[in-house]
Amino acid sequence: MATEGRKVMRVRHLRISGFRGIQELDWMPDASFLCLIGPGDSGKSTVLEALELVLSPRWNPSFDDADFSNGDSTKVIEITATLGGVPDELLLEGKFGLEARGWDATQKKIHDEPQEGDELVLSIRLRVDTSLEPVWTVVNDRHPEGKPISAKNRERLGVAQLGSYVDWHLTWGKGTVLSRFTGKTGDMSAILADVSRTARKALEGTSLASLDEAANRAQNIVKGVGVVPARGYHAQLDVQAVTIGQGGFSLHDGDVPVRRAGLGTRRLLSLALQRELVKQGGIALLDEIEFGLEPHRIRRLLRVLRQDGDVTEGKSSEPFGQVLMTTHSPVVIQEIQASELRIVRQTGGKVEVIVVPQDLQDVVRREPEAFLGARVLVCEGKTEVGFCRALDTLWCRDGGRTPLASHGIVPVNGNGSQAPQTTLAFHRLGYEVVYWGDSDVQVSPTPDELVKHGVTTVVWADNLATEERIAQDLPWEGVVEMLQLAVGEHGEESILASVKNQLSGTDFSGQISADPNSWEDSPALRATIGKTAKSKGWFKRIGLGERLGDLIVEYLNRIPKTDLAQKLIDLRKWVHGS
Numbered sequence: 001m002a003t004e005g006r007k008v009m010r011v012r013h014l015r016i017s018g019f020r021g022i023q024e025l026d027w028m029p030d031a032s033f034l035c036l037i038g039p040g041d042s043g044k045s046t047v048l049e050a051l052e053l054v055l056s057p058r059w060n061p062s063f064d065d066a067d068f069s070n071g072d073s074t075k076v077i078e079i080t081a082t083l084g085g086v087p088d089e090l091l092l093e094g095k096f097g098l099e100a101r102g103w104d105a106t107q108k109k110i111h112d113e114p115q116e117g118d119e120l121v122l123s124i125r126l127r128v129d130t131s132l133e134p135v136w137t138v139v140n141d142r143h144p145e146g147k148p149i150s151a152k153n154r155e156r157l158g159v160a161q162l163g164s165y166v167d168w169h170l171t172w173g174k175g176t177v178l179s180r181f182t183g184k185t186g187d188m189s190a191i192l193a194d195v196s197r198t199a200r201k202a203l204e205g206t207s208l209a210s211l212d213e214a215a216n217r218a219q220n221i222v223k224g225v226g227v228v229p230a231r232g233y234h235a236q237l238d239v240q241a242v243t244i245g246q247g248g249f250s251l252h253d254g255d256v257p258v259r260r261a262g263l264g265t266r267r268l269l270s271l272a273l274q275r276e277l278v279k280q281g282g283i284a285l286l287d288e289i290e291f292g293l294e295p296h297r298i299r300r301l302l303r304v305l306r307q308d309g310d311v312t313e314g315k316s317s318e319p320f321g322q323v324l325m326t327t328h329s330p331v332v333i334q335e336i337q338a339s340e341l342r343i344v345r346q347t348g349g350k351v352e353v354i355v356v357p358q359d360l361q362d363v364v365r366r367e368p369e370a371f372l373g374a375r376v377l378v379c380e381g382k383t384e385v386g387f388c389r390a391l392d393t394l395w396c397r398d399g400g401r402t403p404l405a406s407h408g409i410v411p412v413n414g415n416g417s418q419a420p421q422t423t424l425a426f427h428r429l430g431y432e433v434v435y436w437g438d439s440d441v442q443v444s445p446t447p448d449e450l451v452k453h454g455v456t457t458v459v460w461a462d463n464l465a466t467e468e469r470i471a472q473d474l475p476w477e478g479v480v481e482m483l484q485l486a487v488g489e490h491g492e493e494s495i496l497a498s499v500k501n502q503l504s505g506t507d508f509s510g511q512i513s514a515d516p517n518s519w520e521d522s523p524a525l526r527a528t529i530g531k532t533a534k535s536k537g538w539f540k541r542i543g544l545g546e547r548l549g550d551l552i553v554e555y556l557n558r559i560p561k562t563d564l565a566q567k568l569i570d571l572r573k574w575v576h577g578s
Contacts, residue, residue, distance in 0.1 A: 008032070008281040009158060009321050011051065012103050012121055013082040013110060016351075020046050023069045023349030028108055029324065033306055035289075035336055036326045036353070038344035039374045039408060043351045044326040047344065048161065048285045051324065054079040054126040054136070055283070057155035063132045069349060077128040080139065082110060084121045085281060085321075087156050096122055099138040099147055112141040124149060158282025158321070163291070166270040167259045172249040177273040203236070211235030263292035271301065281321045290329035298331050330368035338364045341371065345430050360425055367412040370426070374408030377575075378423040380437035383466055385411050386545020387552070391568065394553040401576050409575060413542075420445050427455050434458060434574045438465040440534075458571045461563045467539065468530030470552060473564035476521040478555045479529060483516040485547060486538040495538075502532045 010032065016025040022043050036044040053061055065073045084103050091097045102111035102118030111118055125139045125146060136154065137146025172179045215233040251258040259266065275284065284305070290298050305323050327333065333341065341356040341364070356364070356371075363370070370376050379385045388404070388411040395401045404411065414422045414435075420443045423435040427450075434456040435447065440463050447457040460469040471479055487495045492514065500512050503525075512519065519525065533539065539548045556565050572578075 007085040007087065009083060009085040009283050011081055011283060011322060011324070012084045012119075013080075013123075014047070014051065015078070015080045016047070016050050017079075018069045018072075018075045018077045019050055019079060020067055020069065021346065021349065022046050022050070022351050025351040025353075027353045029322070030108070030355075031340060032321070033323045033336070033340050034325070034342055035332065035340055036324070036342050036344050037328075037333065037371055042344045042346045044344045045287050047351075047353075048287050048324060048326060050079045051081060051283075052159070052161045052285055053134075054081050054124055055083075055154060055157055055159040056161070057151045059151035061134060063128050063134065067128070073130045073132075076130075078125060080123055080125040082121050082123040083157065084119045086120065086122050090122065090153060090156060091120055095153070096138045096147060096149065099123075099140055099143060101140050124154070159285070160274055160282070161285040161287070162271050162274045163267055163286055163289070166263075166266050169270045169273055170251045170258050170266065177270075177276070178251060181273075200236070208235040264294060264297060267292045268297055268301065272304075275304075283322045283324070286323070286325035289325045289327055290332055295331045298329065299335055302332065302335050328372060330372060333368035333371055334365055336364075337361065343371070343429055354429055356429065357425070360422075362415075362418075363412075363422055363425070366415065367410075370410045370412040373410035373431070375410070375432040376423075376426045376434075377404070377409055377411040377571075378414045378419055378426065378433060378435050378437075379411055380414055380419050380466070381416055381540065382413055382542045383539045383545040383548065384436055385413050386539075386542040386547070387466070387549035389542075389546045390549025390553055391571070393550075394556075395572060395576065399572075399576075404575060407575060417441065417443055419443070420447070420450060423450060423455055424453060427453060434571070436571060439463045440465045440468065456574050458567050458574070460567060465530070465534045467533035468527070469564050469567075470548070471526045471530030471533065472523075473559055473562035474552065474555055475558055478551065479521075479526060480516045480519070481551050482533070482548065483529065485544075485551060486533065487516070489544060490536075490538065498532045498536050499528060502528045 011029045014025065014027045014029065016022045020043075021041060025043070025047065027047075036047060038044050063077075065071050068075060068077060082101070082103070089095060091100055099122065100114060100120045101123060102114030103109075103121045104111060104115070104118055110121065110123075114120055123139050125137050127135045127137070136149050138149050139146035169177045172182065212234050215235050219229055219233040253261070258269065261269075271286075286305075289301065293301065305325075337358065338356045338361040339358040343354040343356060345352055345354060377388060379388060392404045396403055412422070414420075414437070419437050420435060423433055424445055426433045435450055436458045437443070437447070439447070439459045439461070445453075447459045450457050460466065462469075462472075464472065470482065474482065483495065496512065496514060503512065539545050552564075556568065559565050
């Protein structure tokens, strides 16, 4: 919330039509800190670019036919942003007070005529037609033609795309952060004049013999055409011809220009400087916030942007306004709240922004990469996640298929009984998702209920867990290898004791020797091994699951009719389509 007496700018509504890949978007940003994610070319960055264009003080952004949807310049670009928390001076009758509308925060609705209790808002529209000339107006339904709004008035909105033009902002060039920190333009002009004089004086006494020789030759030549120098030609610095402008001054660390620092340092510095210039209560736009930054720097930057830390001058930060950003980084996703994530999806040019519910916070913390994929393979647990890695290797090696990552598929740990809820949640967020789980325990929603929602499921037959299914279907030598893998990880004594304890009181209890190779195959012993492997968590780590998977795939050609092999074929079909 804003401190008392200070307005906090917010984008209440955004409508885009005909701009690049977005033919249509209608969105109400409903929080002060939002992060847009989504698959490639979904329109995330375009949303921020549209906001920057309609609200920034730039008066001459260039457009071409490629900025129109499908390159069709006969269909105009229209970007309309409705802003709350507008500076009071812009709401005066002499400015745009008569164009004001009302925002009903309870109903999340815009009233064209402000009503009692409404927040006064302005709808600013950028329109570009086939002439490629941008036109900014403040519009409402009462005056749809709108009232022009100048770059100077848009500057009062305090909107900035942070992190852009990194190296430029590290100089005193016109309009940079440092030049605006410096103060009046006249100060810089005086400094530049002094620099020019100093540059000329620095050459006094310097030998310019080779240059003067050429100057004398020129003097002799021009005398022949009647041009007589007043004092004689010689070489000297022409400060007007040498560009010594504001941009010639740059920030240095000692004697080294800061522009020679690493990309991460430069970008972080630029972000911090730009942020200082955005008015308190303004709107900050950041595309790919993680670009060039290490994880610890990303976390620090996020804290500053969310007002959880100190700002650059060591003061505790004040409410900043609204932050809208994009990311492709799991670090960013892991650091923010689920309710601050928005998934951008595009279908045939129509773009929608989907809210991630807060009850997915555990999944956001545990599996942030899943939210960056296009398709999600929800595994019942870590064993199956590791198994997926082995299957991925098999399908690429023997089938000539492309890896899971090439399909935008992310295997995730569903965390046991929570896997079905996680699956349904991803499905509702628009992800293509498959549920791969055990069938030995009752879960909610059930696999059948997931299917009714349109989710693909791969579930073992006969109410078995993965370890039980493997023990039932592998050739006996494969089961023995499975035991040896467990022994190598957990120790012979532990594994043998676990199996014997499970067999206590049965005819097999006295037949278990220290060497699994001597054990005789039987359905009862297979069932015991499977149950023990599950209950004792022999393979409940991703690395062990992968090693188990590597073992299993070597036997699949020998057991094509088993449920194990058939269900893995079903999984392969979901991944590759065949």
